[in-house]
Amino acid sequence: MLSPVMWNAGRVRILDQTRLPAAEVWLELEQVDALDEAIRALRVRGAPAIGVAAALGCALAAHRFAGDDAERLRAAVARAADQLAATRPTAVNLFWALERMRRRLASLVGQPAGAIRQALLAEAESIRQEDLAACQAIGAHGAALLPQDATVLTHCNAGALATAGHGTALGVIRSAVAAGKRVRVFADETRPLLQGARLTAWELMRDGLEVTLICDNMAGALLGRGGVSACVVGADRIARNGDAANKIGTYGLAVLARRHAVPFYVAAPFTTVDLSVADGAGIPIEERAPEEVTCPQGVPFAPAGVRVWNPAFDVTPAELITALVTERGVIHGPDLAAGLRRLARPGDRGFE
Numbered sequence: 350m351l352s353p354v355m356w357n358a359g360r361v362r363i364l365d366q367t368r369l370p371a372a373e374v375w376l377e378l379e380q381v382d383a384l385d386e387a388i389r390a391l392r393v394r395g396a397p398a399i400g401v402a403a404a405l406g407c408a409l410a411a412h413r414f415a416g417d418d419a420e421r422l423r424a425a426v427a428r429a430a431d432q433l434a435a436t437r438p439t440a441v442n443l444f445w446a447l448e449r450m451r452r453r454l455a456s457l458v459g460q461p462a463g464a465i466r467q468a469l470l471a472e473a474e475s476i477r478q479e480d481l482a483a484c485q486a487i488g489a490h491g492a493a494l495l496p497q498d499a500t501v502l503t504h505c506n507a508g509a510l511a512t513a514g515h516g517t518a519l520g521v522i523r524s525a526v527a528a529g530k531r532v533r534v535f536a537d538e539t540r541p542l543l544q545g546a547r548l549t550a551w552e553l554m555r556d557g558l559e560v561t562l563i564c565d566n567m568a569g570a571l572l573g574r575g576g577v578s579a580c581v582v583g584a585d586r587i588a589r590n591g592d593a594a595n596k597i598g599t600y601g602l603a604v605l606a607r608r609h610a611v612p613f614y615v616a617a618p619f620t621t622v623d624l625s626v627a628d629g630a631g632i633p634i635e636e637r638a639p640e641e642v643t644c645p646q647g648v649p650f651a652p653a654g655v656r657v658w659n660p661a662f663d664v665t666p667a668e669l670i671t672a673l674v675t676e677r678g679v680i681h682g683p684d685l686a687a688g689l690r691r692l693a694r695p696g697d698r699g700f701e
């Protein structure tokens with residue numbers, strides 16, 4: 350199974366997603382600064398994978414700390430957590446994972462340095478394993494929503510590459526195929542960084558799944574032609590009322606899906622749910638460098654100096670979401686808020 354981020358002999362090993370599909374390059378990160386750069390540059394990306402990477406980053410900080418002074422080691426880990434929290438603002442899995450690592454750290458006061466190192470690594474590894482299990486459960490719940498012969502349109506990459514493995518939106522597709530369904534996938538290329546073209550197409554083809562690539566502006570024509578059974582996407586943060594932030598372009602796709610009466614499913618683990626945020630207006634949206642728009646893959650496309658707006662995410666209002674597919678079950682609309690309340694548990698972000 351493809352897993353893009355893991356612990357490997359005292360280092361954080363990631364598949365450099367900026368190099369895909371041209372080259373499969375694995376990086377062995379030995380310093381928190383290198384992991385910080387890798388998250389910012391989207392070498393490791395996708396909400397759950399960012400959370401796992403940050404948790405492993407805390408373990409890395411503990412591992413790299415030289416000496417036996419447990420108090421100073423705890424301070425070094427806390428600094429690393431603060432540093433990693435500043436890498437990307439939208440995917441709440443990052444903050445959820447760091448909070449869990451901070452709580453574990455706080456529970457280790459009085460423990461010797463070696464025990465702290467071990468406990469933090471075990472906690473990060475649990476987060477990784479739990480994400481994998483969540484993706485598999487999301488896959489099973491979501492697969493049941495697809496017809497025996499399905500055509501699915503997806504946006505960005507919510508696949509194995511974006512998680513500890515299996516994927517959320519692509520996990521639904523993988524599980525449906527494993528259950529004997531036929532699924533044809535259409536993948537939006539996902540401008541500006543082309544996660545759909547570079548990553549979704551790559552990982553589905555790698556698994557021998559049926560995928561057809563389209564430019565983002567072809568989605569309306571595809572839905573208008575008929576024959577798409579469902580849109581399935583991931584999420585970076587789901588607010589208490591069910592509004593969901595995901596890769597820029599998701600909102601437009603949801604509007605098109607509603608126009609054509611195609612179900613619009615958001616597949617995400619509860620680590621992506623932020624009950625402390627009332628609705629989408631409270632979700633911070635990352636804005637990235639203009640060059641990502643003007644100079645894709647290093648090729649200049651636009652006049653030098655043109656003004657650019659480059660939000661990395663948008664918010665799909667709950668009313669456009671047919672259902673949220675979580676590891677705890679499917680939450681059907683229209684009252685996503687009630688479903689989130691029903692399935693929420695202690696440990697979820699913002700749970701009261």
Ligand code: MRU
Binds near residue numbers: 394395504507508511
């Ligand atoms: O900027 P990215 O590539 O990290 O954005 C990723 C997405 O928007 C994904 O759809 C989302 O994180 C869900 S991944 C299971």
